[in-house]
Amino acid sequence: MNVLIDNFSLYGEGLLGTVELTVYASLLALVLGFVMASFRVAPVGSLRVFGTVWVDVLRNTPLTLLFFAVLLGLPRFGVVLPFQLFAVLALGCYTSAFICEAVRSGINTVPTGQGEAARSLGMTFAQTLGDVVLPQAFRSVIPPIGSTLIALAKNSAIAGSFSVTELLGVYKPLNEMGYSIIWSFIWIAVGYLIVTLTISAIFNVLEKRYGVAR
Amino acid sequence: MAVDPLIELRDVNKHYGKLHVLRDINLTVGRGEVVVVIGPSGSGKSTLCRAINRLEPVESGTILLDGQPLPEEGRALAKLRAEVGMVFQSFNLFAHKTVLANVSLAPLKVRKRGKDEANKRSRELLERVGLLDQADKYPAQLSGGQQQRVAIARALAMDPKALLFDEPTSALDPEMINEVLEVMRQLARDGMTMVVVTHEMGFARSAANRVVFMADGRIVEDRTPEEFFTAPESERAKDFLSKILKH
Numbered sequence: 001m002n003v004l005i006d007n008f009s010l011y012g013e014g015l016l017g018t019v020e021l022t023v024y025a026s027l028l029a030l031v032l033g034f035v036m037a038s039f040r041v042a043p044v045g046s047l048r049v050f051g052t053v054w055v056d057v058l059r060n061t062p063l064t065l066l067f068f069a070v071l072l073g074l075p076r077f078g079v080v081l082p083f084q085l086f087a088v089l090a091l092g093c094y095t096s097a098f099i100c101e102a103v104r105s106g107i108n109t110v111p112t113g114q115g116e117a118a119r120s121l122g123m124t125f126a127q128t129l130g131d132v133v134l135p136q137a138f139r140s141v142i143p144p145i146g147s148t149l150i151a152l153a154k155n156s157a158i159a160g161s162f163s164v165t166e167l168l169g170v171y172k173p174l175n176e177m178g179y180s181i182i183w184s185f186i187w188i189a190v191g192y193l194i195v196t197l198t199i200s201a202i203f204n205v206l207e208k209r210y211g212v213a214r
Numbered sequence: 215m216a217v218d219p220l221i222e223l224r225d226v227n228k229h230y231g232k233l234h235v236l237r238d239i240n241l242t243v244g245r246g247e248v249v250v251v252i253g254p255s256g257s258g259k260s261t262l263c264r265a266i267n268r269l270e271p272v273e274s275g276t277i278l279l280d281g282q283p284l285p286e287e288g289r290a291l292a293k294l295r296a297e298v299g300m301v302f303q304s305f306n307l308f309a310h311k312t313v314l315a316n317v318s319l320a321p322l323k324v325r326k327r328g329k330d331e332a333n334k335r336s337r338e339l340l341e342r343v344g345l346l347d348q349a350d351k352y353p354a355q356l357s358g359g360q361q362q363r364v365a366i367a368r369a370l371a372m373d374p375k376a377l378l379f380d381e382p383t384s385a386l387d388p389e390m391i392n393e394v395l396e397v398m399r400q401l402a403r404d405g406m407t408m409v410v411v412t413h414e415m416g417f418a419r420s421a422a423n424r425v426v427f428m429a430d431g432r433i434v435e436d437r438t439p440e441e442f443f444t445a446p447e448s449e450r451a452k453d454f455l456s457k458i459l460k461h
Contacts, residue, residue, distance in 0.1 A: 043287050116269055117306035117365075121320035121372060122296025124289060131323060136310050 003179045004187045010170055015191045017165035021087055021156040022195060026149050028092025033099025034134075040104055043125055051100065058097035063155055066090050071162050087159035095152045102144040106137035139210045146203030150196045167191045218245040219278075220376055220407050221266060226275035228261060235261045236272065237431040243376070248408045250418040250439070253428035254454055259411045260303075262428065263380045266409065267298045280375060296324050299369030303381040305361040307353035307368070313340065314349040317368045324372065332371075339367040343397050359390030363397055376407040383414055415458065419443060427451045 004011060039051030058066070070090040071083065081089075110133050118128040160169030167188055174184040221243040228236040235258040243249050251259045264270040266277060268284050268291060277284045279298065285291045308316050317336035321327045327335075340346045343363040345356075353361055362382055369377055379398065383391045395417050402408060402421045412418065418425050418439050425442040427435040429450045435442060446452050 111304075111306075113302060113304050113306035114308060117300070117302065117308070117368075118320075119292070120267055120269060120295055120298075120300035121368070122292050122294075122324045123320060124292045127323050131319065132308055136308075 003174060003183045007170075007174060007177075007179075010173065011167075011187060011191065013165055014167040014170035014188075015194070017084075017169075018153065018156050018167040018191070018195060021084070021091060021159055021164070021166055022149075022153040022199075024088045025091035025095060025152055025156065028088060029095035029099050029149075029152065030145075032093065032096035033103055036096060036100035037103035037107065038126075038129055040100065041107055041129070055097045055100050058094050059101075061094070063090070063094050064158055064161075066094055067158055067162055083162060083164050084159075087156070087162060087164045091152060091156060091159070094155070095148060098148045098151075099145060102141050102148060103134075103137065105144070106141035107133055109140045110136045139207075142203055142207045142210065146199060146206075149203075150199050153195045153199060154192065167195075219243070220245045220247075220280055221409065222276075222278040223262075223266070224276045224278070226262075226265065226272050226277060228265065228270065228272045235431050236265065239275070239431075239433060241426065241433060241436070243407060243409060245375075245407055246405045247423045248402045248406075248410065248421055249424045249426055250422040251409065251411045251426045251428060252413065252415070252418060252454075253434075257428040258431040259428045260380050263378050263409060263411045266378055267295045267300055269300070292324070296320070296372050297375045299372060299374035299377040301362070301365050301369055301377065301379045301382045303384050305353070305358070305365045305385070307361055307364055309353055312350050312352055313345065313356070313364050316353065316364060317371045320368070321371050336367070336371055339370050340364070342370075343367045344393075357390060358386045359393045362386065362390075362394045366394075366397055366401075370401075376409065377401065379408065379410040379412065381411050381413070383412065413458070415443070427454070429454070 036051045036054050039047040040055070042048055042051075067087070067090050071086045074081075074086065114132055114136065115128050118132040123131070156166055157168040160166045170188060171181070171184050175181060219242045221241075223239050223241045226236050226239040227234070239262060241262075251262060253259050261270050265272050266279075268277075279294055282294065285294060308319065311319065314333060314336055317339060318329075318332040321332040321335065322329065337346060337349065340349055343366055345360055345363055345367070348356060348360060348364075353364070356364065382398070383394050386394065391414065395414060398408070398410070398417065399421050410417070410422070422439045425435070425437060425439045426433055427442065427446075427448075427450075434448050435446065435451050442451070443455070446455055
């Protein structure tokens with residue numbers, strides 16, 4: 001029990017690190033995910049290929065390997081950024097593949113007639129997608145996107161192995177100071193619960209607000 | 215025949231896999247003309263209707279709208295589609311938008327009209343189809359007949375040169391068919407160019423300038439309704455008419 005009170009600021013920093021990673025990587029993943037989903041249903045063949053390759057490569061790469069590739073690979077090409085930013089890139093791109101597929105399955109739930117009606121009125125592909133299809137797809141993709149972002153929050157723990165401050169990494173100094181491993185980890189788990197349950201709560205609200213089929 | 219052609223199809227062909235749905239279709243629709251397309255199911259009449267604004271791409275042949283060939287997918291096609299309204303069997307109203315927003319959406323986005331101007335015009339059109347009092351409801355709250363009348367108002371909001379109707383009354387309860395047909399008759403009287411795929415023979419008789427009879431992907435007859443219904447030439451049409459008129 002004392003481990004939390006004695007090391008409150010250490011836990012706090014870790015939690016803040018995880019929250020930051022989660023928020024920034026989520027935003028990146030959402031933006032990229034929507035863009036890639038648009039690419040995958042676009043009438044332009046090259047965009048569809050790009051979206052498919054993006055999803056297949058990122059979804060089928062182990063996240064740890066992706067971290068290695070980004071943190072060790074990019075500097076070789078002269079891209080030197082803070083480790084936290086690298087971690088956000090790796091997490092965000094990885095998760096965007098899953099978001100993309102969730103959004104695409106949502107797009108498939110919208111009857112084709114909706115898109116046909118929009119196109120028959122002279123709306124462009126972007127207008128059809130943005131004004132007609134995505135708003136209707138949105139309500140059915142809320143639950144799977146929520147799950148994906150919760151997975152992202154937990155995946156952010158990998159960043160700790162690459163000297164980014166985050167919650168799981170807190171156990172290392174605590175261990176060295178001789179605190180009980182079990183209690184150290186229990187409070188770490190509570191920290192993750194705070195993050196993931198917050199995400200759950202946000203998506204429950206979103207679902208109540210937008211998830212109602214008319 | 216038509217002095218001022220608005221829609222022209224020349225030697226149009228299309229397959230679905232092995233099925234040859236459109237076989238050497240030649241059809242000209244003049245400005246202000248009402249052409250009713252009838253025929254047994256699977257005869258290609260819906261495909262023909264959808265091909266006119268390229269919701270179904272065709273494999274060969276030319277389709278001209280107001281003298282311009284249909285462009286490939288892209289902005290030019292979108293621009294051309296804005297000139298041709300389409301009314302679907304299943305209405306396809308935008309489920310997440312109110313009736314008024316359904317009608318105003320394309321004028322706002324495609325014609326870049328102001329919101330007040332677009333909504334004012336939408337209200338006029340809703341009044342014309344008798345649904346001004348439903349403007350703030352969502353499509354799911356309306357009956358099928360009302361939804362289809364909204365869909366017609368939505369198509370009219372773009373001030374199209376022509377309207378395509380793909381079996382507009384086939385998904386409706388019998389008692390709602392007339393309210394939709396009445397709106398269509400009014401449009402025909404006002405001089406709108408219309409291509410109507412339908413099974414409503416009464417509408418074909420009373421509102422059409424020409425009846426096009428399709429079977430197995432071909433245009434079998436293309437005549438005035440009077441001639442077609444009283445003295446069909448082909449065996450196929452005689453057979454079809456005998457099945458639908460005697461019951």
